[in-house]
Amino acid sequence: MTASAAKGLEGVVASKTSLSFIDGLEGILVYRGYNIHELAPHASFLESVFLLWHGRLPNHQELERFEGDLAVERAIDAKTLEGLLQCVSEKTIPMAALRTGISLEGMFDADAEDNSPDANERKAKRLVARTPTIIAAIHRIRQGMEPLAPDPSLSFSQDFVRMATGEAGSDEAVAALDRTLLLYLDHGFNASTFACRVIAATLGDMHSAVAGGVGALKGSLHGGANAKAMDTLLEIGDPDNVTPWLERAFAEKRKIMGFGHRVYRTEDPRATHLREMSRVLTEQAGLEKFYKMSRELEEQMISKKGINPNVDFYCATVYYALGIPIDLYTPLFAIGRMGGWTGHVMEQHANNRLIRPRAEYVGEKDLRWVAIEDR
Template sequence: MVQTKGLEGVVATTSSVSSIIDDVLTYRGYNVDDLTDSAQFEEVIYLLWFNKLPTSQQLAEFKSELIENVYLPIELLNIIEKLSKENTHPMSILMNCVSALAIYDEETNQMSEGANYRKSLRLQGKLASIVAAYSRIREGKQPLIPKEDLSFAGNILYMLNGEIPDKISEKAFNKALILHADHELNASTFTARVCVATLSDMYSGITAALGALKGPLHGGANESVMKMLAEINDITQVDSYLHKAFENKEKIMGFGHRVYKTGDPRAKHLREMSRQLAKVTGEEKWYYMSLAIEKIVTNEKGLLPNVDFYSASVYHSLGIQHDLFTPIFAISRVSGWIAHILEQYENNRLIRPRAEYVGLKNQTFIPIQERDESMDVIA
């Protein structure tokens, strides 16, 4: 039986959602560089779900449908308020809230194409509202409703910070959302597909994906990067901090990737966004510290930054609280999760791999009385 640790290099399914070929990331055949430079995040969601880019009319209708689905049931706001008083990680709250959404959706267990599309809209819109509502409620503020004249990216920043974002911030966040939208068969996407392959509902699939994303080796990496930057705090301390970490064989978060060999193509976009936002906010130290860290880690360890490394300073510059970095990642990635879930439903087969057994063999069962007697003799 062929086996590989962590399923590295194993092709588990076919998919037309996204691809990573020769270190080029594409969504439905479109290079992510082109989408990041020119598209709106709403266009990318549409592309992932419908396998085509929308016309102007289709995009306008789609934006309207998304806005209609951001509002949260009052019962869910009560849950958020209660949980916000506990010392709970925002990802745990997001997982609980998404799971609870299934209770308030009459179409949860309906599997028609129309029902699944409507659930997709609800999940895409409501994830953003959950994160923003939690952020404000725990600060003693009222949740905000979105503005129809703002983009999806602009509305998230508005609902989080209570201010209309400037054009540079809105543009930068739009790019970040596009870059995080999908990434082939990553851990959380695979988890979502395994879950719904049992014909479980979409809310269960997204909740399962959130659980996988929460880990520091996946979506939680950007939060760890910002924690490292905060600990260093000054560019003069970068060298000593890193070399101490090297000596202790500590992992430097935000570097390296199992799939990419010549570097994560998303990192260059986030590096430039970090540079631009640093100038706007006047907090350029985070950008220059990141540059210094990248230079040392790349030169001495041969590791290149991945999407998580510069997204940390980008999110920080946008005024996003550090423990919300992974939930913000989820607001984007849910678009890809949904695309994969819909694809799984279309041509479903239960995902059930095998494991190579390496445990003890030919064991002889000893009745419990004899086991007790033998222990007495030993004693």
């Protein structure tokens, strides 16, 4: 008996998870029991990573220890750095280099082939701690600058800003960046997380799984959309251009980046926070026109198409207002989602079964062999 396929696995429940919950009709996102609206104003990124991995919020001491454990793991393997220095050039796509950086780390990790819970947690800590270091190194090498070593005395997000730019960011900018990471942390069985779980379910190791996740996130229908959303706003250029630009885009049947979602049929709750952050930060940076343009585009997309912005839309102007180069937007998404990917690999390994769906075959079945000279 052959079942028929749900295109793009829409609506298919593939497995169980206790990490995050989405109600697409009501616009609800929950990390381990906590609504995102409870967490976003209060928690730090690493506090929510602890929550995701351990199923409860850390107390003071636990959080300090967790932050400390990750801080001392920030330095990447010397051979990973050597590899990046050899391969990365001005033209390198940062997400492609990140995929390679994660792979290199996997080759040199002492726990690489050990999928036990303890080894998995050690690797998860290293991966979350080192992803910013890899991205900052890629960013600097592309610009012909020396990568900077991590400084464990700084907070997770502070140190990323310093390693990428060579300067300490303002407290407000670092806090805003940290909040975007929290909002990107986890999101059910999104494409990249599902890719990680498929790899983990073969008893593949954590680095292989998350390298697959980076590959899936890179695509413009997934994490690549935050950078494309900014390209769109720059292309529109002015709030007055939104209407003619959108009419043309509809006529050309273009997908508007940063809009639409497979699961949400209403406001993406992460967009609620990012919209407000975008309003405040663009005003502070004297870039109000980009917020105005975004609002106009949002209103027209909702009234003309009934399609809401997703997490990536307002994140674009948040990053733009923070002065972050556009090709780092998707790598930043990866820093946040690394906490989710590693959590999902641990959950998969803790209760594993191979993930192996069927395909609906739509080809021929009864062809006869034809000798090569007769074809």
